[in-house]
Amino acid sequence: MAGDVRPAPPGDRSEARITRLVQISFIAALGALWWLATNVWGMSPILLPKPQNAFSELLDILGSGEFWPDLLLTLGELAGAFAISMTLGVTIGFLVSQSPTYVRVFEPLLAGVYAVPIILFLPLYVLFFGLGASSKIALGATISFFPIVLNTIAGFTSIDKLYVTAAKSMGASPTILLRHVLIPGALPIILSGLRMGFTVALLSIIGSETIASLAGLGHRIVNLAESLEIGRMFAYIVFVVVIAASLNAVVSRLEARRSLDP
Amino acid sequence: MQKQDISVQIQNVSHSFGVEGHAKHVRALLDTTMDIHRGELLALIGPSGCGKSTLLNVIGGILSPTTGGASVNGKPVNGPMPHDIAYVFQENALFPWNTIIENIRLGMLFQGVPKADHEGRARAALKAVGLSEFADHYPGQLSGGMRQRAALARALSLDTPVVLMDEPFGALDEQTRMVLGEDLSELLSRTGKTIIFVTHSLGEAVFLADRIAVFTARPGRIKEVIPVDEPHPRKASFMTSDKFNGLRNRLFELLHDEIRKTVNLRSGSTGGF
Numbered sequence: 001m002a003g004d005v006r007p008a009p010p011g012d013r014s015e016a017r018i019t020r021l022v023q024i025s026f027i028a029a030l031g032a033l034w035w036l037a038t039n040v041w042g043m044s045p046i047l048l049p050k051p052q053n054a055f056s057e058l059l060d061i062l063g064s065g066e067f068w069p070d071l072l073l074t075l076g077e078l079a080g081a082f083a084i085s086m087t088l089g090v091t092i093g094f095l096v097s098q099s100p101t102y103v104r105v106f107e108p109l110l111a112g113v114y115a116v117p118i119i120l121f122l123p124l125y126v127l128f129f130g131l132g133a134s135s136k137i138a139l140g141a142t143i144s145f146f147p148i149v150l151n152t153i154a155g156f157t158s159i160d161k162l163y164v165t166a167a168k169s170m171g172a173s174p175t176i177l178l179r180h181v182l183i184p185g186a187l188p189i190i191l192s193g194l195r196m197g198f199t200v201a202l203l204s205i206i207g208s209e210t211i212a213s214l215a216g217l218g219h220r221i222v223n224l225a226e227s228l229e230i231g232r233m234f235a236y237i238v239f240v241v242v243i244a245a246s247l248n249a250v251v252s253r254l255e256a257r258r259s260l261d262p
Numbered sequence: 263m264q265k266q267d268i269s270v271q272i273q274n275v276s277h278s279f280g281v282e283g284h285a286k287h288v289r290a291l292l293d294t295t296m297d298i299h300r301g302e303l304l305a306l307i308g309p310s311g312c313g314k315s316t317l318l319n320v321i322g323g324i325l326s327p328t329t330g331g332a333s334v335n336g337k338p339v340n341g342p343m344p345h346d347i348a349y350v351f352q353e354n355a356l357f358p359w360n361t362i363i364e365n366i367r368l369g370m371l372f373q374g375v376p377k378a379d380h381e382g383r384a385r386a387a388l389k390a391v392g393l394s395e396f397a398d399h400y401p402g403q404l405s406g407g408m409r410q411r412a413a414l415a416r417a418l419s420l421d422t423p424v425v426l427m428d429e430p431f432g433a434l435d436e437q438t439r440m441v442l443g444e445d446l447s448e449l450l451s452r453t454g455k456t457i458i459f460v461t462h463s464l465g466e467a468v469f470l471a472d473r474i475a476v477f478t479a480r481p482g483r484i485k486e487v488i489p490v491d492e493p494h495p496r497k498a499s500f501m502t503s504d505k506f507n508g509l510r511n512r513l514f515e516l517l518h519d520e521i522r523k524t525v526n527l528r529s530g531s532t533g534g535f
Contacts, residue, residue: 020437036355165324166355170420180368184359 049231055233066237067217074205074217077133081201086194089145093152093190107153114146119204126212136213137142140205144197151193155186191255197220198251202244267529268301269424269456270321274330277316289481290316293330296475300423303450303457303494304322305467307517308485309524314460315428316482321458322347322426332341334424346375348417350427354409355399362412363388363397369416387419388412390449407438414446418453427459431466443469444498451494464517468509469501476516486516 031051037043038050045053061067096102122139129135159182167181209218217240224233277293280286291313298304303336306314309428321332323342332339334346356365366384375383388394391411401409410430417425431439443466461467467474474488490509492500500506 025420046420162351162355163357166349166351167321167372169324169342169347170369171374172372173340176372180371181357184357187359207272 018053028097034182046228048228049234053231054234054238058234058238061235061239067220067236069247070087070215070217071243074209077136077140077205077216077262078202080133080137081144081205082198085144085148085197086136087202088141089148089193089197090152090190093149094156096149097153097156103153103157107150110146110150110153114150116242119207122208122211125208131212131214133216136208136216139208140201143204144162144201147200148190148193151196152186152190155189155193156182156187159185195251195255199248202247206240246252268297269302269335270298270299270458271298271333272296272317272321272330273332275317275320275327275332276324276329277313277320277327291320291327292481292483294412294484295330296483296487297455298458300456303459303470303472305471305474306460306477307462307464307474307513308482309337309479309517309521310462311482311524312477312520313480314477314480317517318426318428318458318460321424322349324349326353329472335494337369344420344422347426348420348422349425350410350413350417350425350430352429352432354401354413356409356413358401361400362393362399362404362415365401365412366416366419369402369420373420376419377422382492383419383421384415387415390418391415392445405438406434410434410442418449422455424456424458427457427458429462432462439463440498440501445495464510464513465501467513468506470497472529474513476513479520485520487511488516 034048034051038045038048096106118139122135123140125135125142126137129138163181163185164177167177172181207217207218209216210222211218213219217236221233221236221240224230224236264268275291276289279288280288288313294313294317306317306323308314313452316325320327321334321339323339326340334343336505337343337346356362357368360368363384366387367380370380370383383393385397388397391414393408393415396404396408396412401412404412410433414430417427431442434442447470459470461470468490471490474490476485476488477483478485488509493504
């Protein structure tokens with residue numbers, strides 16, 4: 001579908017280049033500041049390691065492959081949590097959207113719970129599901145369920161009634177209406193809900209790993225902090241940031257591809 | 263073509279919105295009866311809120327009237343009749359997530375046309391409205407006039423004997439309306455379809471219609487039916503003829519009083535200024 005996108009006016013291209021340049025300079029400036037603070041201004045390496053040290057630690061981590069078990073565990077938890085929240089969120093959201101009464105009753109309830117910081121219930125999840133992967137999957141699924149279900153409701157209820165009337169006047173059966181009008185009409189909003197759900201699932205899983213867990217990337221970072229291996233901890237933080245950013249980029253890309261501008 | 267064949271019959275149709283006695287209760291349409299002949303172009307014109315769109319929706323089976331009923335080709339209307347009636351909506355109602363040709367094919371899929379016929383009929387309909395080159399564009403990439411043409415192509419591809427149009431050119435500028443009106447007269451005179459369309463434009467009504475039903479202010483009734491005795495396809499020169507202007511002036515007089523009534527009603531209810 002990439003070919004369907006309207007060609008950008010000539011001004012847009014150079015503007016995009018400038019935007020990218022500013023973004024890169026910002027990251028470079030942060031790096032420079034880090035280097036200056038540790039190498040020139042003499043900041044304690046316990047608080048902040050030298051970037052070159054963190055970098056060599058990163059090379060060691062990547063070279064030895066010791067990150068694999070933690071990475072696979074965290075990604076596995078993320079996949080499990082997201083699979084659950086996506087299935088439940090989209091299904092329940094669709095069912096609720098089918099009746100204005102259900103929407104009136106459940107939408108405020110769901111929106112209310114969404115506003116609660118569910119991470120507070122982590123101790124309960126650990127009690128119920130243990131310190132292992134199950135509690136992370138359950139928590140991640142719970143937290144990411146809400147943006148998905150709310151956006152699914154919003155997606156299906158925001159479709160212009162005119163499209164439905166038009167389709168019915170042409171004889172569309174309920175299944176054909178669902179497949180060709182309701183789903184494509186709701187898709188952009190559902191996809192943005194899925195992207196938000198994915199992001200909060202990743203955040204809550206890594207976050208809960210740092211609080212109460214036996215393994216995983218979050219667990220590894222806290223362990224290194226506690227044993228004062230600050231250089232290696234920073235290397236892991238950089239590693240997680242790159243993984244999270246790439247996952248986000250992939251998901252955003254999928255979203256942009258599937259939802260066409262009307 | 264037998265002129266006396268009745269295609270659409272409207273019998274004592276009244277419609278109210280809301281519950282009687284309630285503040286929001288509105289009597290939109292009052293005891294309307296009319297026969298529309300096969301192959302006829304009927305224009306419905308009247309002040310806003312006079313129930314002309316309501317009547318169109320009753321004929322189209324989108325709205326069931328409070329009393330009375332309509333029948334199309336002898337069949338009573340109890341809901342959408344996709345094989346008898348095609349609709350062109352005020353705001354085209356093309357699905358923005360599909361290309362123009364996909365929109366037209368979807369209409370046929372909804373109606374139940376065999377898949378093998380979709381492509382050919384869609385291309386023919388696009389050609390008829392002069393949009394062949396824009397088959398693979400999305401509605402958002404076309405101008406308002408082109409979108410309205412595409413919506414017309416979708417209605418034509420359904421090959422129904424009756425086409426209903428609710429202010430099909432309402433959102434367009436004067437020049438675009440004029441050109442579309444000419445094309446429509448040309449196109450529809452060839453198809454022999456029965457067309458009922460709602461319009462606000464006096465000129466459009468006179469230029470396109472065989473008969474014009476003028477509505478009173480709310481609650482709407484048909485005040486008078488004016489025949490326009492001019493063969494199709496009508497040329498642009500018809501618009502400058504004395505006959506055209508005579509009919510247009512006649513319409514203006516009929517409507518002027520009614521429109522005054524609605525305007526007075528409105529300024530009265532808001533306290534005036």
